[in-house]
Amino acid sequence: MSNAEDDLVPESVEGYTVGEKKTIQEYTKLDAEDESLAKWKASLGLSDDSSAYPVKAGDTRKVVVVELGLEFPEQPELKPIVINLEDADGNTIAGKEIKFSIKERAVYQLVVKFRVQHEIVTGLKYLHSVKKAGIRVEKLEEPLGSYAPNTKDKPYYERKFPEVEAPSGMLARGNYSATSKFVDDDKHTHLTVPWSFTITK
DSSP states (O other): OOHHHHHTOOOOOTTOOOOOOOOHHHHHHTTTTOHHHHHHHHHTTOSTTOOBOOOOTTOOOSEEEEEEEEEOTTOTTSOOEEEEOBOTTSOBOTTOOOEEEEETTOEEEEEEEEEEOSSOEEEEEEEEEEEETTEEEEEEEEEEEEEOOOBSSSOOEEEEOOOEEOOOSTTTOEEEEEEEEEEOTTOOEEEEEEEEEEEEO
């Protein structure tokens, strides 16, 4: 296994095992008389009357990452950076070069928009590794949670990560390379995205 792959292996929790998978139909029928469970299932979009988000024929993906972005909540004069990861037909853009600049000391937060289809996804995680001159300078593992397939009323999910301040100083400025990865409890990788950025003065 390469160092890059080592960087993007989610941490395991001792004693934790993945529960038995159920279909959406099985979940909707599960303990139908339990009012609190019914409310929980409805909050996930598991009610029988949910209108499923349309999925293209032949599209077997379970998690579709629609967009990655950086927002600058403390500096509204800075325009958000938005990286669209779908083409006009809803296909993931593979091999797209992603490159942008961030000013030193800028306070930013990562925003992820994604869609779930076909079945419930449990324990979704976002991981990334950042390197400068081949040396890892940051590793992040952020749990995203478990999600039911999206509906027409809720066509995607959005997660905003905690705010981070970009490093500053002569040693911090320059070019960085990074890789992001979306993986679930079953250790299934839904998307791996390489990207790069420059920290400027």
